[in-house]
Amino acid sequence: xxxxxxxxxxxxxxxxxxxxxxxxxxxxxxxxxxxxxxxxxxxxxxxxxxxxxxxxxxxxxxxxxxxxxxxxxxxxxxxxxxxxxxxxxxxxxxxxxxxxxxxxxxxxxxxxxxxxxxxxxxxxxxxxxxxxxxxxxxxxxxxxxxxxxxxxxxxxxxxxxxxxxxxxxxxxxxxxxxxxxxxxxxxxxxxxxxxxxxxxxxxxxxxxxxxxxxxxxxxxxxxxxxxxxxxxxxxxxxxxxxxxxxxxxxxxxxxxxxxxxxxxxxxxxxxxxxxxxxxxxxxxxxxxxxxxxxxxxxxxxxxxxxxxxxxxxxxxxxxxxxxxxxxxxxxxxxxxxxxxxxxxxxxxxxxxxxxxxxxxxxxxxxxxxxxxxxxxxxxxxxxxxxxxxxxxxxxxxxxxxxxxxxxxxxxxxxxxxxxxxxxxxxxxxxxxxxxxxxxxxxxxxxxxxxxxxxxxxxxxxxxxxxxxxxxxxxxxxxx
Amino acid sequence: xxxxxxxxxxxxxxxxxxxxxxxxxxxxxxxxxxxxxxxxxxxxxxxxxxxxxxxxxxxxxxxxxxxxxxxxxxxxxxxxxxxxxxxxxxxxxxxxxxxxxxxxxxxxxxxxxxxxxxxxxxxxxxxxxxxxxxxxxxxxxxxxxxxxxxxxxxxxxxxxxxxxxxxxxxxxxxxxxxxxxxxxxxxxxxxxxxxxxxxxxxxxxxxxxxxxxxxxxxxxxxxxxxxxxxxxxxxxxxxxxxxxxxxxxxxxxxxxxxxxxxxxxxxxxxxxxxxxxxxxxxxxxxxxxxxxxxxxxxxxxxxxxxxxxxxxxxxxxxxxxxxxxxxxxxxxxxxxxxxxxxxxxxxxxxxxxxxxxxxxxxxxxxxxxxxxxxxxxxxxxxxxxxxxxxxxxxxxxxxxxxxxxxxxxxxxxxxxxxxxxxxxxxxxxxxxxxxxxxxxxxxxxxxxxxxxxx
Numbered sequence: 001x002x003x004x005x006x007x008x009x010x011x012x013x014x015x016x017x018x019x020x021x022x023x024x025x026x027x028x029x030x031x032x033x034x035x036x037x038x039x040x041x042x043x044x045x046x047x048x049x050x051x052x053x054x055x056x057x058x059x060x061x062x063x064x065x066x067x068x069x070x071x072x073x074x075x076x077x078x079x080x081x082x083x084x085x086x087x088x089x090x091x092x093x094x095x096x097x098x099x100x101x102x103x104x105x106x107x108x109x110x111x112x113x114x115x116x117x118x119x120x121x122x123x124x125x126x127x128x129x130x131x132x133x134x135x136x137x138x139x140x141x142x143x144x145x146x147x148x149x150x151x152x153x154x155x156x157x158x159x160x161x162x163x164x165x166x167x168x169x170x171x172x173x174x175x176x177x178x179x180x181x182x183x184x185x186x187x188x189x190x191x192x193x194x195x196x197x198x199x200x201x202x203x204x205x206x207x208x209x210x211x212x213x214x215x216x217x218x219x220x221x222x223x224x225x226x227x228x229x230x231x232x233x234x235x236x237x238x239x240x241x242x243x244x245x246x247x248x249x250x251x252x253x254x255x256x257x258x259x260x261x262x263x264x265x266x267x268x269x270x271x272x273x274x275x276x277x278x279x280x281x282x283x284x285x286x287x288x289x290x291x292x293x294x295x296x297x298x299x300x301x302x303x304x305x306x307x308x309x310x311x312x313x314x315x316x317x318x319x320x321x322x323x324x325x326x327x328x329x330x331x332x333x334x335x336x337x338x339x340x341x342x343x344x345x346x347x348x349x350x351x352x353x354x355x356x357x358x359x360x361x362x363x364x365x366x367x368x369x370x371x372x373x374x375x376x377x378x379x380x381x382x383x384x385x386x387x388x389x390x391x392x393x394x395x396x397x398x399x400x401x402x403x404x405x406x407x408x409x410x411x412x413x414x415x416x417x418x419x420x421x422x423x424x425x426x427x428x429x430x431x432x433x434x435x436x437x438x439x440x441x442x443x444x445x446x447x448x449x450x451x452x453x454x455x456x457x458x459x460x461x462x463x464x465x466x467x468x469x470x471x472x473x474x475x476x477x478x479x
Numbered sequence: 480x481x482x483x484x485x486x487x488x489x490x491x492x493x494x495x496x497x498x499x500x501x502x503x504x505x506x507x508x509x510x511x512x513x514x515x516x517x518x519x520x521x522x523x524x525x526x527x528x529x530x531x532x533x534x535x536x537x538x539x540x541x542x543x544x545x546x547x548x549x550x551x552x553x554x555x556x557x558x559x560x561x562x563x564x565x566x567x568x569x570x571x572x573x574x575x576x577x578x579x580x581x582x583x584x585x586x587x588x589x590x591x592x593x594x595x596x597x598x599x600x601x602x603x604x605x606x607x608x609x610x611x612x613x614x615x616x617x618x619x620x621x622x623x624x625x626x627x628x629x630x631x632x633x634x635x636x637x638x639x640x641x642x643x644x645x646x647x648x649x650x651x652x653x654x655x656x657x658x659x660x661x662x663x664x665x666x667x668x669x670x671x672x673x674x675x676x677x678x679x680x681x682x683x684x685x686x687x688x689x690x691x692x693x694x695x696x697x698x699x700x701x702x703x704x705x706x707x708x709x710x711x712x713x714x715x716x717x718x719x720x721x722x723x724x725x726x727x728x729x730x731x732x733x734x735x736x737x738x739x740x741x742x743x744x745x746x747x748x749x750x751x752x753x754x755x756x757x758x759x760x761x762x763x764x765x766x767x768x769x770x771x772x773x774x775x776x777x778x779x780x781x782x783x784x785x786x787x788x789x790x791x792x793x794x795x796x797x798x799x800x801x802x803x804x805x806x807x808x809x810x811x812x813x814x815x816x817x818x819x820x821x822x823x824x825x826x827x828x829x830x831x832x833x834x835x836x837x838x839x840x841x842x843x844x845x846x847x848x849x850x851x852x853x854x855x856x857x858x859x860x861x862x863x864x865x866x867x868x869x870x871x872x873x874x875x876x877x878x879x880x881x882x883x884x885x886x887x888x889x890x891x892x893x894x895x896x897x898x899x900x901x902x903x904x905x906x907x908x909x910x911x912x913x914x915x916x917x918x919x920x921x922x923x924x925x926x927x928x929x930x931x932x933x
Contacts, residue, residue, distance in 0.1 A: 048573075051744065054573075054574035054576065055573050055574050056546060056573060056574060056576050056579065057546045057547055057548060057573055057825055058547040058548075058569040058570070058572060058573050059547065059548045059549070059569075059823075059825075060547075060548075060549045060550075060562075060565060060566075060569060061549065061550045061551070061823050062549075062550065062551040062552065062553060062558075062562065063551075063552050064552055064553055065529075065552060073520070074517070074520050074522060075520060075521045075522065075523065076522065076523040076524075077523070077524050078523055078524070078525040078526070079525070079526045079527070080527055080528075080529075081528060082528070082529055082530055082552040082553070095526050098524070098607075099521070099523075099524055132569055132572045133572055136572060136573070154745070155744065155745060157744075191744075191745060191746065191866070198745065198748075198866055198867070199866060199867065200746065200864070200866045240871075240894075242714050242892075242894065242928045242929075242930035243714040243930050243931075243932075244714075244930075244931075244932055273517070273630065273632070274630055275630055275631075275632055275667055275674075275676070277673075277674065353527060353529060355523065355525065389861060389862070390860065390861045391860060392859040392860045392861070392873070393859075394676070394857075394859060394875075396667055396674050396675060396676040397673065397674065397675055397676070397706075397709070397875075397889060399859070399873065399875070399889055399890050400859075400873075401859050401860035401862070401872070401873035401892070402860070403860055403861060403862040403871065405864075420867070420869050421862065421864055421869055421871070422862070422869075422871045422892075422894065423860050423862035423871040423872055423873055423892050423894070425860075425873045425890055425891065425892050425930075426890070427890060473711070473890065473891070473892065473930055473931060473932075474892075474930060475862065475871040475872070475873070475891075475892025475893070475894045475928075475930045476871065476894060476928070476930065477871075477894045477895060477896075477928045478928075479714060479715075479716065479928065
């Protein structure tokens with residue numbers, strides 16, 4: 001089977017052949033610049049939302065445009081256009097190159113060389129080609145199933161979103177890269193009521209796959225079960241204790257700890273500028289022995305994966321922390337160039353209308369040796385947190401938070417009463433030094449993560465085995 | 480503007496041609512320039528033009544109306560026609576809903592829209608060099624404040640202009656222009672104990688109303704410096720004072736809780752509390768879309784209804800919800816013109832210029848009146864459950880002992896039930912501060928759990 005390529009798509013639909021693209025790049029290069037690139041994007045998205053038992057609306061959105069960037073040293077000139085014709089692209093190129101005052105004397109881009117072929121997310125049909133009736137049938141089936149789980153479930157909201165994004169990157173160093181990126185996501189939220197208690201539970205799943213992968217009940221039933229279970233569980237939740245205590249984090253989504261506590265602080269831009277609490281610390285111990293954390297954009301079908309990043313660099317597996325020692329940062333091209341290290345395939349952007357920055361892909365801790373049950377048994381008094389909402393970090397002070405939405409008391413090594421959600425707060429550069437046990441049960445999340453930075457959102461993944469963290473501050477209400 | 484109106488007409492006609500009984504459309508065109516200077520160097524200069532058109536197709540049936548939304552950033556006529564027709568096709572696949580549809584009547588008079596001073600013609604044609612210069616001045620000022628200001632994330636200056644057109648198949652055609660100019664500076668302070676960042680900003684519809692770049696940079700640096708040597712405090716229950724910036728986040732949460740959609744869905748603990756006392760008597764919360772020059776001001780809402788000032792909480796009593804046509808119909812009310820709408824979304828309900836009316840006393844007087852407690856100047860994380868009201872967020876600020884600021888604090892959380900926090904507000908300051916479309920004076924909550932050291 002021959003896959004249609006993004007290059008063919010932009011040529012056939014907008015008449016953007018290699019000659020006109022090369023000419024636009026040459027326009028950007030008429031001034032002295034270190035790097036210039038063009039980023040073309042054509043993205044569509046379809047979604048349906050069900051509430052009160054019916055699908056009230058269907059949505060379809062189309063976004064297209066080109067971003068042109070010219071860089072000299074630390075300076076970037078950037079312009080973008082939602083019109084994909086030769087005149088608009090040339091205008092954007094002239095605007096972007098104004099960042100440089102010096103004429104270059106007619107330099108030309110190096111001959112384009114396409115990056116190697118690889119496809120981490122082949123699909124037979126773009127998920128956005130799914131008939132809307134099929135999407136509606138799926139959320140209706142989920143609604144009926146979730147309601148049947150327990151009479152205390154009074155409301156269900158279910159949604160599914162399908163995306164298809166084609167990108168093409170052409171850069172002055174000869175990079176010619178393209179990518180066709182499918183993305184699907186399913187969300188289920190239920191409300192449970194008992195007496196005067198009302199609780200919500202949610203769960204979702206997704207990834208860079210076709211829509212058909214969501215249709216199998218074996219995929220979505222556990223998601224609906226989980227949303228229902230959390231809501232019902234929380235009906236009996238007690239106030240969470242406050243203060244510093246031992247925290248056991250369950251496998252999977254609690255990996256958001258890594259994303260907030262160390263991931264952002266290891267992004268190349270903050271370290272090149274010296275504004276991160278981790279700046280200049282490569283080679284130092286930042287975690288307990290046994291803690292190894294990687295960022296891996298090459299996992300097939302995962303939400304955070306990419307064949308190439310948004311600068312055309314192939315993604316890779318980057319070791320951030322190895323056996324407790326800080327090994328490296330996440331880099332886009334500009335920060336890699338300025339720091340004199342290789343780019344790591346982490347240059348990402350929300351869309352053509354945004355500048356690329358170093359961003360995470362799938363960030364997780366490798367499995368250890370411990371039995372998760374033993375880890376729980378090792379705790380006299382503490383909390384066991386298994387579900388989380390969002391988190392945030394101040395990369396300069398290193399302080400980070402993440403908010404538990406399902407947690408339990410641990411007493412004498414046994415799981416006790418469910419606790420109301422609470423925010424956990426810690427200090428990124430030293431929290432991992434207090435990881436005292438690491439389970440053998442590494443799990444990646446279900447494929448629902450979205451990371452925000454400087455107002456730009458990109459899909460990401462996280463993962464964690466069960467771990468024990470000694471002394472983490474838990475923001476409950478009970479003294 | 481005429482080009483956008485023309486696109487709107489094409490979209491409406493195409494949606495109706497493809498079988499929609501009713502339709503409405505939103506077109507947004509924006510232009511912006513943003514620049515950041517870091518140290519002595521320009522970090523970036525960004526120039527953007529964006530246009531998006533969204534169309535909602537409505538198909539009436541025996542038991543209600545079916546709806547779908549499409550949007551495109553390709554405003555060429557064939558693309559517009561295709562997307563509008565697709566909205567009608569999609570709509571036929573969705574369920575009939577008795578509450579769906581356009582407002583029945585009561586649209587704003589497009590020829591007599593109030594002048595809300597949303598843009599200054601003098602600011603047209605942004606001078607990129609002047610914006611770079613403003614960012615440079617803010618950056619220099621921040622770095623000159625103190626030798627401990629050693630680094631920064633940079634200083635930004637931006638200017639944006641946008642045009643909004645709303646049109647529907649009942650004949651409403653409305654348009655307005657707005658502008659937004661901003662200065663922002665984010666310096667870093669360092670001493671032997673570590674690094675701290677903070678920011679300050681100025682935002683306005685008019686370039687001439689911005690604070691001077693020097694003032695923005697200087698304030699930002701002072702804020703970063705005062706955070707040096709921050710440390711956690713022992714876990715305790717104390718009064719918590721929110722400065723105007725962090726207090727605004729409380730009202731954003733209230734806006735979500737009194738949103739008509741959260742209320743009919745039962746995802747707000749304030750559902751069913753209309754007319755009841757939900758906050759202390761000192762709480763007067765207002766949403767005013769007609770505030771001249773307001774960052775959230777607009778002459779009509781996302782469904783073409785004339786904007787109106789709405790008191791949400793009066794003397795602590797919940798008086799009104801934020802309603803668009805759909806959520807109002809679901810709850811048996813009339814819309815109060817709070818439909819928010821982007822080009823690519825269905826109408827929703829939302830606040831415009833939301834503020835807590837100021838009370839009495841300066842922040843330092845409220846601090847002096849607090850024997851022991853926490854002044855919060857930054858909140859991080861999203862630890863709020865609107866269904867139960869459970870509130871737990873990361874905080875930084877200053878510890879108060881004997882009515883005086885004692886030392887900076889970080890790595891603590893503050894927690895309580897939000898319903899109790901609203902009832903427990905026992906001081907509202909006079910220092911109302913508008914830095915976004917949601918504003919507040921300082922407020923004190925009588926008691927919260929501060930979690931820190933063991």
